[in-house]
Amino acid sequence: MRMGLCSTAAAALMTAAAPAWAQTAAAVRDFDIPGGPLGPGLAAFARQSGDQILYPAELVAGRTGQPVRGQLTSPAALERLLEGSGLAFRQSRPGVFVLHDPARRAGLDDEATVLDEIIVTGTLLRGAADGPSPVVVVSRDGMDRRGHGTVADALADLSQNFGGSGNEAAIGAGADRGGGNATYASGVNLRGLGSDATLVLINGRRLAGSGNKGDFADISTIPASAVSRIDVLLDGASALYGADAVGGVVNIILRTDYDGAETRLRVGGTGDGTMQDRQIGQMFGRRWSGGSLLAVYEFNQRDALAAARRRLAGDADLRWRGGSDRRVYFSNPGNILRRDPVLGEIPDYAIPPGQDGTALSPGDFLPGQVNLSNNRAGVNILPRQTRHAGFLAWNQEIGDRLTLNADARYGRRTWDTVAPGESTVFTVTAANPHFVSPVGAGSHTIAYNFRDDLGNPASDGLAESFGATLGATVTLPGRWRLDGYLAHAAEHGEGRTTGLLNSTLLREALGAVADNPATSFSTARDGYFNPFADGSNSPSAVLDFIGSGWARSEFDTRVTTVHLQADGPLWTLPAGPLRLAVGAGFRQEDFRRKADSFTSGAVPTMGAPGKGARKVTSLFSEARIPLFSADFRRPGLERLELSLAARFEDYEDIGQTLSPKLGLLWEPRSDVLVRINYGESFRAPALREINDAPRAGPSILPRGAAQVLSMILYGGNPDLEPEEARTWTLGADWRPAFASGLRLSANGFRIAFDNRIGQPASENILTALSDPALAAFIRFIDPVNNATDRADMQAILDLPTTSLRDMFPATAYGTIVDARYVNTARVITQGVDFTAALPFALGPWAMDAGVNLTWLDRFDAQATPTSPVVSQLDRPNQPVSLRGRAHLDWAREHWSGVLGLSHVADYRDLSGRPIGSWTTFDMSLRYRPTSGPLAGTALTFNVDNLFDRDPPFYDSPAGVGYDAANADVRGRYLSLQLVRSW
Numbered sequence: 006m007r008m009g010l011c012s013t014a015a016a017a018l019m020t021a022a023a024p025a026w027a028q029t030a031a032a033v034r035d036f037d038i039p040g041g042p043l044g045p046g047l048a049a050f051a052r053q054s055g056d057q058i059l060y061p062a063e064l065v066a067g068r069t070g071q072p073v074r075g076q077l078t079s080p081a082a083l084e085r086l087l088e089g090s091g092l093a094f095r096q097s098r099p100g101v102f103v104l105h106d107p108a109r110r111a112g113l114d115d116e117a118t119v120l121d122e123i124i125v126t127g128t129l130l131r132g133a134a135d136g137p138s139p140v141v142v143v144s145r146d147g148m149d150r151r152g153h154g155t156v157a158d159a160l161a162d163l164s165q166n167f168g169g170s171g172n173e174a175a176i177g178a179g180a181d182r183g184g185g186n187a188t189y190a191s192g193v194n195l196r197g198l199g200s201d202a203t204l205v206l207i208n209g210r211r212l213a214g215s216g217n218k219g220d221f222a223d224i225s226t227i228p229a230s231a232v233s234r235i236d237v238l239l240d241g242a243s244a245l246y247g248a249d250a251v252g253g254v255v256n257i258i259l260r261t262d263y264d265g266a267e268t269r270l271r272v273g274g275t276g277d278g279t280m281q282d283r284q285i286g287q288m289f290g291r292r293w294s295g296g297s298l299l300a301v302y303e304f305n306q307r308d309a310l311a312a313a314r315r316r317l318a319g320d321a322d323l324r325w326r327g328g329s330d331r332r333v334y335f336s337n338p339g340n341i342l343r344r345d346p347v348l349g350e351i352p353d354y355a356i357p358p359g360q361d362g363t364a365l366s367p368g369d370f371l372p373g374q375v376n377l378s379n380n381r382a383g384v385n386i387l388p389r390q391t392r393h394a395g396f397l398a399w400n401q402e403i404g405d406r407l408t409l410n411a412d413a414r415y416g417r418r419t420w421d422t423v424a425p426g427e428s429t430v431f432t433v434t435a436a437n438p439h440f441v442s443p444v445g446a447g448s449h450t451i452a453y454n455f456r457d458d459l460g461n462p463a464s465d466g467l468a469e470s471f472g473a474t475l476g477a478t479v480t481l482p483g484r485w486r487l488d489g490y491l492a493h494a495a496e497h498g499e500g501r502t503t504g505l506l507n508s509t510l511l512r513e514a515l516g517a518v519a520d521n522p523a524t525s526f527s528t529a530r531d532g533y534f535n536p537f538a539d540g541s542n543s544p545s546a547v548l549d550f551i552g553s554g555w556a557r558s559e560f561d562t563r564v565t566t567v568h569l570q571a572d573g574p575l576w577t578l579p580a581g582p583l584r585l586a587v588g589a590g591f592r593q594e595d596f597r598r599k600a601d602s603f604t605s606g607a608v609p610t611m612g613a614p615g616k617g618a619r620k621v622t623s624l625f626s627e628a629r630i631p632l633f634s635a636d637f638r639r640p641g642l643e644r645l646e647l648s649l650a651a652r653f654e655d656y657e658d659i660g661q662t663l664s665p666k667l668g669l670l671w672e673p674r675s676d677v678l679v680r681i682n683y684g685e686s687f688r689a690p691a692l693r694e695i696n697d698a699p700r701a702g703p704s705i706l707p708r709g710a711a712q713v714l715s716m717i718l719y720g721g722n723p724d725l726e727p728e729e730a731r732t733w734t735l736g737a738d739w740r741p742a743f744a745s746g747l748r749l750s751a752n753g754f755r756i757a758f759d760n761r762i763g764q765p766a767s768e769n770i771l772t773a774l775s776d777p778a779l780a781a782f783i784r785f786i787d788p789v790n791n792a793t794d795r796a797d798m799q800a801i802l803d804l805p806t807t808s809l810r811d812m813f814p815a816t817a818y819g820t821i822v823d824a825r826y827v828n829t830a831r832v833i834t835q836g837v838d839f840t841a842a843l844p845f846a847l848g849p850w851a852m853d854a855g856v857n858l859t860w861l862d863r864f865d866a867q868a869t870p871t872s873p874v875v876s877q878l879d880r881p882n883q884p885v886s887l888r889g890r891a892h893l894d895w896a897r898e899h900w901s902g903v904l905g906l907s908h909v910a911d912y913r914d915l916s917g918r919p920i921g922s923w924t925t926f927d928m929s930l931r932y933r934p935t936s937g938p939l940a941g942t943a944l945t946f947n948v949d950n951l952f953d954r955d956p957p958f959y960d961s962p963a964g965v966g967y968d969a970a971n972a973d974v975r976g977r978y979l980s981l982q983l984v985r986s987w
Contacts, residue, residue, distance in 0.1 A: 033076050033077065033078055033635070034053060034054055034076065034077065034078075034079065034082070034675065035053070035075075035076055035675055035676075035742065036050070036053050036054075036073045036074060036075060036076075036077055036082045037053070037073075037074050037742065037745045038050060038053065038070070038072060038073040038074070038082075038086060038745065038746075039072055039745060039746075039845075039846055040069070040070060040071050040072040040846075041069065041070065041846030041851070042068075042069065042070070042846060042849070042850075042851040042896070043065045043068040043069055043070040043086075043087075043090055043092075044065050044851055044896065045746075045844040045845070045846055045851040045852075045853065046070030046073075046086055047060075047065065047070070047086070047104075048746075048844050048853070049745070049746045049844055050073070050082060050083060050086055053740065054079045054082065054083075056079050056102055057102070058083075058102050058104065059102070059103045059104070060103065060104035060105075064092070064104060064105075064106060065090075065092070065104070068090045068091065068092065069089070069090060070086045070087065070090060071085055071086055071087075071088045071089060071090075073085045073086050079102075080102075083102060087104075091106060091107075092104050092105070092106055092107075093105060093106075093107050126140055126206075126209075126236035126237075126238050126254060126256040127140050127236070127238050127240075127242070127245070127254075128245070128627065128629075128648075129245060129570060129572060129586035129588070129625070129627045129650075130572050130584045130585075130586050130627060130629055131486065131572055131573075131584075135670065135678075136648060136668065136670070136680075137648050137668025137669060137670055137680045137681060137682040137734070138238055138239070138240035138242065138668065138680070138682055138734065139238075139239045139240065139680065139734065139736055139750075139752045139838065140236055140237065140238050140239070141163065141165075141236075141237040141239065141840075141857075142234055142235070142236055142237075143159050143160070143162075143163075143234060143235040143237070144234050145232060145233055145234055147159075148229070148232065149931070149943065149945060149982070149984065150894070150901065150903050150929055150931060150945065151903060151905075151927075151929055151947060152271075152273075152929050152945050152946070152947025152980045152982055153229070154229060154271050154273065154282065154284050154305065154980065154982070155191070155224075155225065155229050155305070156191075156224045156225075156227050156229055156232060156235065156257060157191035157224055157225060159229075159232075159235060160193055160224075160235065160237070160255070162890055162907075163237060163857070164838070164857050164858060164859035164888045164889045164890060165195050165196060165237070165239055165253070165838065165859050166193060166194060166195060167194045167195070167196070167197035167884050167970065168180075168194070168969070168970050168971065169181065169194060169197065169882050169883065169884075169970035169971075170185075170186070170192065170194050170199055170200045170221075171186060171190065171191060171192020171193065171194055171200030171216075171221050172186075172191070172192070172194075172969070172970070173186065173189040173190070173191060173387060173388065174386060174387055174969055174973065174974075175882075175969045175970055176189065177312075177384055177385065177386060177422075178318065178386070178961075178963065178965045178967070178969035179771055179882070179961055179962070179963030179965055179969075180881075180882045180968060180969035180970040181970075185216040185218050185220065185221075186216050187216060187466075187498065187500050187558060187560075188215065188216070188223070188418075188420065188466055188467070188468040188498040188499075188500060189388050189390065189420045189422075189466075190215045190216060190221075190223035190225055190468060191223060191224050191225040192205075192215075192216075192221040192222060192223065192224065193205055193221075193222070193224065193255050194252070195237070195239065195252035195253040195255070196252040196253065196754075196756060196834055196884075197252075197834070197864065197883065197884035198251060198252040198756070198758060198832065198834070199221075199252070200216075200220075200221035200222075201218075201220040201221045201249065201688065201691065202249065202251040202252045202688055202728075202730075202758070203221070203222075203249070203250075203251075203252045203253055203254070203255060204222075204242070204246055204247075204248075204249040204250040204253075204254045204255070205221075205222035205224060205254075205255045205257070206246070206254065206255070206256045206257065207227065207256075207257050207259060207414070207472060208256075208257075208258060208259055208261075208412070208474070209256060210472070210474055210490070210492045210494075210566065210568075211492070211494060211564055211566060211592075212470070212472065212494050212496070212564075213470070213472075213494040213495050213496040213562040213563055213564045214496060214562045214564075214596070214691065215468065215470075215496050215498065215562070216498075216560075218691045218693040218694060218697075219496070219560060219562035219596045219598075219691055219692065219693055220691035220693070220694070223468060223470060223496065224255075224257070225390075225392065225416075225418055225468070226392065226394055226416025226417070226418050226468065226469075226470040227257060227259075227394065227414070227416065227470075228286065228301050228302070228303035228394035228395065228396050228414075228416070229286070229303065230267070230269050230286030230287075230288055230301050230303045231259045231260055231288070231301040231303070231396040231414075232257060232258070232259060232260070233258045233259060233260045233261075234258050235255065235256070235257050235258065236254075236255070236256040236258065237253065237254075237255050237256075238250075238253050238254040238255075238256070239253050239734075239752065239754070239838065240253060240682060240684065240732060240734055240754070241253070241666075241684045241685070241686035241730055241731075241732035241756065242254050242666070242684065242686065243652060243662075243664035243666075243684070243685070243686035243687055244625070244627075244650040244651055244652045244664045244665055244666035244684055244685075244686075245625070245627065245650055245652070245666065247590075247592075247621075247623060247625075247652060247654060247664075248621075248654065248662075248687060248688055248689045248727075249688050249689075250686055251686045251687070251688055251728070251730045251732075251756070251758060252756070259396060259398070259412070259414075260288075260290075260299060260301070260398070261297070261299060261398040261400060261410070261412065262290065262292060262297040262299065262398075262400065263288060263289075263290025263292070263297070263299050264290050264291060264292040264297070265290060265986060265987055266287070266288060266289050266290070266986070266987040267286075267287070267288040267984065267985070267986050267987070268286070268287055268288075268983075268984070268985045268987070269284070269285065269286035269287070269288075269303075269982065269983070269984050270284070270285055270286075270982070270983045271283070271284040271285075271286075271980060271981070271982040271983070272284075272980065272981055273978060273979060273980030273981070274978070274979060274980075275310070275975055275976055275977065275978055275979075276953055276976060276977030276978070276979060277314070277976065277977075279310060279311070279314040280307070280308045280309070280310040280314075280387070280975070281307070281308050282305065282306065282307035282308070282980075283304075283305070283306050283307075284303065284304065284305045284306075285303070285304045285305075286301070286302070286303040286304075287301070287302050287303075288300070288301045288302075295401060295402035296399070296400055296401035296402060297398075297399070297400050298397075298398070298399050299396075299397070299398040299399075300395075300396070300397050301395060301396040301397075302393075302394070302395045303392075303393075303394045303395070304392070304393055304394075305390075305391070305392040305394075306390070306391045306392070307387070307389065307390045307391075308389055309385045309387060309388055309389040309421075309422060310385060310386045310387040310975065311384075311385055311386070312381050312383075312384045312385060312386050313382075313383070315386060315974045315975075315976070316966075317955065317956065317958075317965065317966035317967050317974055318381065318386050318965055318966070318967070318974050319379075319381050319382070319384075320379060320381060320964075320966075321333075321379045321380050321381045321964030321965075322377075322379065323958075323960055323961075323964070323966050326958045326960075326966055327958070328958065328960035328966065329960050330377065331380075331960075331961070331962065331963070331964035332377035332378055332379050332380065332964070333377065333378055333380050333428065333454075333705070333712055334352045334375050334376065334377060334378075334452050334712065335378060335380075335428035335429070335430075335452045335453060335454045335705065335712075336376040336377055336378035336452070336453070336454050337376075337378060337453065337454045337455070337456065337457045337458070337538075337539070337540065337541075338355070338356035338357065338358055338376050338537070338538065338539045339356050339376065339451045339452055339453035339454070339536060339537075340352040340353075340354065340355055340356065340375055340376050340451065340452045341353050341354040341355075341356065341370065341443070341449045341450070341451055342430065342449075342450045342451065342452055344789055344816075346787065346790070348708075348711045348713075348819075349711070349713055349714065349817075349818075349819035350430065350450065350452070350714065350817055350819075351711065352375045352376075352452065353372070354370040354371060354372050354374075354443050355370070355371040355374040355375055355376045356370065356371075356376065356451075356537055356539075357369050357370065357371055357539070358376070358539045359539055360538070360539055361535075361538045361539070361540075361542045362439050362535045362536070362537035362538030362539075362542050363439065363535070363538075363542070365441040365537055366441065367441060367442060367443045367444070367445070368443075369441075369443075370441075370443035372443070378426075378428070378454045378456075379964075380425050380426075380428070380454075380964055381425070381964050381965070382425075382426065382456060382461075383423055383425070383426065383456060383460075383461040384422075384423055384424065384425050384461065385422045385423055386974060386975075387422075387975075388420040388421060388422035388464075389420065389421050389422065390418060390419070390420045391418070391419050391420075392416065392417070392418040392419075393416065393417045393418075394414070394415070394416040394417075395414065395415050395416075396412070396413070396414045397412060397413045397414070398410070398411070398412040399411045399412070405480070406479055406480040406481075407477065407478070407479055407480075408477065408478040409475075409476070409477050410474075410475075410476045410477070410478070411473075411474065411475045411476070412472075412473070412474050413471075413472065413473040413474075414470070414471070414472045414473075415469075415470070415471050416468075416469065416470040416471075417467065417468075417469050417470075418467065418468045418469075419465070419466070419467045420465065420466055420467070420468075421463070421464065421465035421466075422463075422464050422465075423461040423462065423463055423464065424461060424462040424463075424464050424502060425456075425461065426454050426455055426456025426457075426459070426460070426461055426462075427454070427455040427456070427459060427462065427505060427506040428452075428453070428454045428455070428705065429452075429453060429455070429506060429508065429511075429809075429812045429813065430450055430451065430452050430453070430714065430812075430813050430817050431450070431451060431453065431508075431511060431512070431515060431517075431536070431812070431813075432448055432449070432450050432451075432515075432517060432814060433448065433449060433451060433515050433516075433517065433536055434447060434448040434515075434516065434517055435447050435448070436515075436516035436517065437515050437516040437517075437533050437534075437536075438516075438533055439533065439535045439536070439537050440537075441537065450814075450817065451536050453536055455506055455552070457540050457541045458541040458543060458548055458552070459504055459506065459548060459551070459552040460504060461504070462502050462503065462504040462505050463502065463503050463504055464500065464501065464502045465500075465501055466498065466499045466500035466501060467497075467498070467499050468496070468497070468498045468499075469495075469496070469497040469498075470494075470495070470496050471493075471494065471495045471496075472492070472493070472494040472495075473492070473493050473494075474490050474491070474492040474493075475490065475491050475492075476488070476489060476490030476491070477489055477490070481571070481573065483573060483574070484573050484574055485571060485572065485573030485574075486571065486572060486573060487569070487570070487571045488568075488569075488570045488571075488572075489567075489568060489569040489570070490566075490567075490568050491565075491566070491567055491568075492564075492565070492566045492568070493563070493564070493565045493566075494563070494564045494565075494566075495561070495562065495563045495564075496560075496561070496562045496563075497559075497560070497561050498559065498560045498561075499557075499558070499559045500557070500558045500559075501555065501556070501557045502555060502556045502557075503555045504552055504554075504555075505552070505554030505555055505556060505603075505604050506551060506552060506554055506604070506812070507551060507552075507553060507554035507603060507604055507605060507606075508604065508605045508809050508810070508811035508812030508813075509605050509606050509607060509811040510524065510526070510550055510551050510553065510554075510607075511534065511551045511811075511812075512811060513526060513528070513550075514526065514528065514533060514534040514543075514547050514550055514551050515533065515534050515536070516528055516533055521607055523607045523608075524550075524607055526546075526550045531544060531546040531547055531550065532544035532546065532547050533547065534547050534548075534551060553603070554602075554603050554604045555602065555603050555604075556600070556601070556602040556603075556604060556808075557600065557601050557602070558598070558599070558600040558601075559598070559599055559600075560596070560597065560598040560599075561595075561596070561597045561598075562594075562595065562596050562597075562692075563593075563594070563595040564592060564593070564594050564595075565592065565593040566590065566591070566592045566593075567590060567591045567592075568588065568590045569588055569589055569590070570586060570587070570588030571586070571587055571588065572584065572585065572586035572587075572627075573585070575628075578630070578631055578632075579636075579637045580631035580632055580633050580634040580636065580637040580645075581631040581634050581636065581637075582631070583628065583629070583630050583631070584628070584629045585626070585627070585628050585629075586626065586627045586628075587625070587626045588624075588625050588626070589622075589623065589624050589625070590622070590623040590625070591620070591621070591622055591623070592620070592621040592622075592623070593618070593619075593620055593621075594618065594619050594620075594621065594692060595616075595617075595618045595692075596615075596616060596617050596618070596691070596692035596693055596696070597614065597615070597616040598614065598615040598616070598693060598697075599612060599614040599615070600612040602808060604808055604809050604812075605808070605809055605810050605811040605812065606811070610805060610806075610808075612698070612700065612806065613698035613700075613806060614698070615693055615696050615697045615698050615721070616692075616696060617658075617692035617693070617695060617696035618692070619656060619657050619658045619692065620656075620657045621654055621655065621656050621657075621689075622654070622655045623652060623653065623654045623655070624652070624653045625650070625651065625652040625653070626650065626651055626652075627648070627649065627650040628648070628649045628650075629646060629647075629648050630646065630647040630648075630649070631644075631645075631646050632645040632646065632647060633645040634646075641673050641674070642671075642672075642673070643672040643673065643674055643675055644670065644671065644672035644678075645669070645670070645671050645672070646669070646670040647667075647668070647669055648666075648667070648668035648669070648670070649666070649667060649668075650665070650666040650667075650668075650684075651663065651664065651665045651666065652664045656689055658695065659689055659690060659725070659726065659727055660727075662687050662689075662727060664684070664685050664686055664687060665684065665685055666682070666683070666684035666685070667682070667683050667684070668680070668681065668682040668683075668684075669681040669682075676739060676740040676741060676742055677737060677738070677739050677740075678737065678738040679735075679736070679737045680734065680735070680736045680737070680738075680752070681734070681735055682732070682733070682734040682735075683731075683732070683733050684731075684732045685729070685730065685731050685732070686729075686730045686731075686732060687727045687728060687729050687730065688727060688728040688730075688762075689727050689728075690725040690726075690727065690728075690762055690826075691762075693721065694721055694722065694725055694762055694826045695721050695722065695723050695725055696721050696723070697719070697720055697721030697826070698720065698721070698806065699718070699719070699720035699721075699804075699806060699825075700718075700719050700720060700804075700806040700807065700808070701716055701717060701718050701719065701801050701804065701806065701807040701808070702716075702717055702719070702807065702808040702809060703715065703716055703717070703808075703809050703812060703813055703818075704717050704770070704822075706770065706771070706773060706774050706820070706822070707771060707774065707775075707962045708774040708775055708819075709775060713774060713819040713820055714813055714817050714818050714819055714820075715774070715818065715819065715820040715821070715822050716798065716801055716807075716818055716820070716821050716822065717766075717767070717770075717822045717824050718801075718821065718822065718823050718824060718825055719764075719767075719824055719825060720825045720826070721825075721826055722825060722826045722827060725762055725826060725827075725828055726760055726828050727760065728758065728759070728760050728761050728762055728828075729758075729759050729760050730756055730757060730758045730759070731756070731757045732754065732755070732756050732757075733754065733755045734752060734753065734754045734755075735752075735753045736750065736751060736752030736753060736838075737750070737751055738750045744843070745845075746842075746843055746844045746845060747841075747842070747843045748840075748841070748842045748843075749840075749841050750838075750839070750840045750841070751837055751838070751839050751840075752837065752838040752839075753835075753836070753837045754834075754835060754836060754837070754838070755833070755834070755835035756832075756833070756834050756835070757831075757832075757833050758830075758831065758832040758833070758834075759831050760828045760831075761828070761829065761830035761831060761832055762826055762827070762828055763826070763827070763829060763830050764824040764825065764826060764827075765779055765782055765827075765829055765830060765868045765869070766779050766782040766783065766822050766823060766824045767822075767824035770822075770824075771961075771962045771963055772915060772962070773822060774820060774822075777873075778868045778872045778873060778875050779868055779872075781868070781869050781871070781872065782822060782823045782824070782868075783820055783821075783822055783823075784820060784821040784822075784823075785819065785820050786798060786818060786819065786820060786821060787819075788815050788816045788818060789816045795815055795816065797821070798815040798818050798821070799815040801821070802815055829868055829869045829870070830866055830867060830868055830869075831866070831867040831870075831874075832864070832865065832866050832867075833863060833864075833865045834861065834863060834864045834865075834884075835861070835862050835863045836859060836860050836861035836862050836863070837859075837860050837862075838857075838858070838859050839856070839857075839858045839859075839860070839889075840855070840856065840857050840858075841854075841855060841856045842854070842855040843855070849897055849898075850895055850896070850897050851895065851896040851897070852893065852894065852895050853893075853894040853895075854891075854892070854893050854894075855891070855892050855894075856889065856890070856891040856892075857889055857890050857891075858887065858888070858889030858890075859887070859888055859889060860886060860887050861878055861884055861885070861886045861887070862886075863876070863878065864876065864877045864878040864883065864884050865877065865878075879910075879912035879913060880912065880913070880914070880915065881912075881914050881915070881920070881959055881961065881968045881970070882968060882969075882970045883970070885909055885910050885912050885971055886910055886912070887908070887909075887910035888907075888908065888909045888910065888971075889907075889908055890905060890906065890907045890908070891905065891906045891908075892904065892905040892906070893905075899932055899933055899934045899935065900930070900931070900932055901930075901931045901933070902928065902929055902930045902931065903927075903928065903929045904926070904927075904928050905926065905927040905928070906924065906925070906926055906927075907924070907925050907926075907927070908922065908923070908924045909922060909923045909924075909971050909972065910922050911957070914959060914960060916960075918960060920957050920958070920959050920968065921957035921958070922957065923954070923956060923957050923971070923972050924954070925949070925950045925951070925952070925954055926950075926951040926952060927947070927948060927949045927950065927951055928947070928948050928951055929945055929946065929947040929948070930945070930946045930947075931943060931944065931945040931946075932944045932945075941985060941986035941987070942983070942984070942985050942986075943982075943983070943984040943985075944981070944982070944983050944984075945981070945982045945983075945984075946979075946980075946981050947979070947980045947981075947982070948977065948978070948979050948980075949977070949978040949979075950973070950975070950976060950977045950978060951977065952977075953976050953977035955967075955974070955976070956968070956972030956973065956974055957972065
């Protein structure tokens with residue numbers, strides 16, 4: 006639905022954080038509002054009345070409200086509250102009041118009362134002030150008070166948002182189980198069900214997918230300066246919004262109406278100066294009779310954060326924290342390997358350190374010793390990012406019945422970082438002039454790391470996002486309205502890595518094969534690669550030759566949508582109008598991906614392109630049936646409303662789906678609201694999950710203390726079926742009369758997510774070889790002694806789509822891991838969201854205390870239909886049982902501030918070792934004068950992780966000493982933001 010929102014230099018919407026309490030304009034309510042600063046008084050009025058109050062924030066600053074007590078209508082209560090304040094109000098529509106100052110000239114008054122069109126999340130109906138599904142609102146003012154510079158930062162505060170996927174900080178720390186975030190995007194992962202199971206909208210309209218699979222929305226290219234508010238619907242909502250709305254819906258509402266200009270400057274950085282970010286935003290708006298135009302531009306640049314500056318992230322030897330030595334035997338100097346019938350290739354001799362590989366003798370090698378390498382050396386925790394984003398919006402009324410609107414947005418983000426040094430196993434023979442054998446053999450297999458020779462490979466890329474909408478609203482007879490729009494969204498991503506090892510060229514430089522006339526390299530002229538040195542002791546021509554490898558990938562996704570909807574009252578019941586919304590939609594989805602590489606072979610390998618397209622047709626409807634209300638009440642039935650919704654979608658490639666939703670709103674008495682909801686949701690397979698070309702690539706995986714060379718198989722599955730989910734929620738809001746302004750809310754939820762599409766082995770890659778639940782995807786092989794295993798492995802290596810196919814011989818592999826897409830997993834999660842809010846006055850101070858907690862009772866997963874059900878709760882890189890945030894806000898005259906506390910409960914790793922809880926504090930201080938030469942200026946200083954607390958220690962197999970899905974290793978982070986309205 007749509008309703009009005011005031012839009013001025015610093016507009017504020019004072020409503021309860023949970024869904025508002027609906028009523029008719031003439032209903033009588035119990036009010037208990039203490040006198041004092043007007044801002045908290047208006048907040049209490051909004052909560053106790055269920056009405057929306059729209060006004061510029063500076064309008065109420067420094068003004069005092071009168072006490073209001075007793076049974077009154079909303080207009081009478083508001084009039085009493087405003088007595089002596091110098092302000093007046095008008096009612097723009099039922100349940101919506103707009104404040105203004107009669108003493109101002111007419112032009113300024115108009116600025117305070119002109120309304121723009123926004124979307125209210127959780128219902129398709131106008132006039133519905135709330136719904137059975139819980140909604141959390143992140144306001145513009147809340148973002149400014151916390152000093153958030155990006156949409157992702159604002160959503161990270163929510164206890165329901167899990168950081169294990171779609172999180173750039175999780176990629177290099179082994180915490181991103183999905184592995185699809187190729188462009189270091191920022192997604193949203195409600196309930197921990199995956200970024201692909203959270204639907205992200207902008208002004209109620211879909212974004213194109215991002216990432217390797219094009220299956221989640223990248224919010225990093227959305228200009229934070231343009232955000233009006235963010236609605237987070239904590240419920241499955243496919244009946245309202247279609248596919249992907251399983252864990253919930255995030256609707257980012259952008260400003261569409263502004264008169265004047267606003268400039269934003271922000272600088273931030275870690276407390277030790279190792280990383281900084283800079284942001285500039287500029288907004289221009291013009292309003293005229295019946296229309297408006299808005300333009301926003303934002304620039305953001307952030308430095309990389311090197312792992313070397315955070316020992317928990319940069320030192321794989323975790324014994325200094327009481328953990329394990331996670332360094333690997335792919336090292337420099339390297340290790341000579343031998344074949345173990347159980348463990349595969351294991352170190353036998355260490356190449357001695359402190360020599361240059363030119364004068365070794367057989368007795369110099371170190372039997373039984375192992376050289377180790379820090380695989381975290383030289384990498385980044387976060388990449389360097391540069392972002393440009395813009396937004397343009399236009400609205401115009403045409404006569405009394407027609408309104409046209411259009412908007413466009415564009416974002417471009419570039420990134421660069423460094424990858425871990427290349428590691429491999431290769432065979433060196435007596436043909437290499439540096440060859441020495443400790444046992445007189447004619448060849449040896451060596452485990453080696455090339456970082457000292459080639460450095461860390463460099464990675465860079467870009468992500469572009471575009472969206473445009475053209476819409477119209479027509480007022481129909483009988484209080485009905487017709488809304489329609491045409492929308493197009495597109496995402497483009499590129500990634501490149503240079504300085505990679507080419508395994509074919511390495512064999513030539515080792516002398517393992519004769520000089521290839523197809524290359525310009527000659528061992529007689531350019532020399533040989535020396536694998537026996539401590540450090541690098543090979544000619545530069547050799548290093549340039551073997552380090553000339555590269556990899557490149559590119560993807561494009563597009564979504565074009567046509568939407569038509571009508572809504573209005575169908576007929577009048579004793580308790581009020583029965584309202585109905587009906588509509589239809591059409592959506593065209595396209596996906597294209599290609600990947601090229603030069604990591605094996607004498608010429609680049611052009612990967613098989615993956616592409617797909619489909620058309621989706623939908624029909625949907627929602628009805629709200631009032632059974633009891635303030636005008637038609639009974640004992641225990643102050644209000645009772647039934648909500649019904651359904652959506653039918655026809656996919657040309659996977660068939661048809663029907664998603665119903667049933668909800669109930671019940672007020673047994675005036676201070677209690679109960680919400681009950683049941684819904685069915687779905688997620689259609691992403692186009693890449695269906696159409697991705699088969700391919701394979703090697704990886705070194707842990708199995709206990711051993712490191713096993715594994716071949717991982719990837720690819721799409723044309724037989725995939727939609728994921729399906731059933732969601733139940735039961736919640737209540739209580740506004741006890743004995744505590745003025747106090748609101749308590751609890752919302753229980755249960756989500757049963759079936760037929761989950763995934764890559765179970767890939768998503769748990771660090772435990773894949775040791776987790777019995779993943780045994781169906783793991784094949785242990787012995788290619789040295791088993792001819793069938795050797796032939797199967799060689800057949801994979803002979804495929805042109807196998808990357809690094811010359812890097813390791815077939816006999817070096819110990820496992821084949823099947824990471825292709827399948828309908829396997831079943832996930833069941835249940836828990837309770839709890840919120841509490843209490844605004845109060847403390848002398849001249851306006852205070853507001855609140856808490857938001859999520860407690861998970863269950864997060865069970867079943868990898869395959871025959872696998873056991875395993876609890877994933879309180880495990881690394883998975884959701885934890887308790888996380889939350891508490892805050893205390895204060896305001897006095899021109900000053901305001903926030904003191905916050907964030908908490909993640911303790912849990913255990915897979916071995917049962919405890920991972921401690923993590924509690925951090927944050928604070929902000931804002932100065933915003935309402936008069937004088939600085940009127941219209943706001944200066945905000947913010948500190949996250951006030952006491953610079955390290956994350957709790959986790960002995961990760963990836964060699965990282967913390968769980969990046971549940972903690973942040975940046976440390977204390979400070980920011981200063983200046984906002985000036987002109």
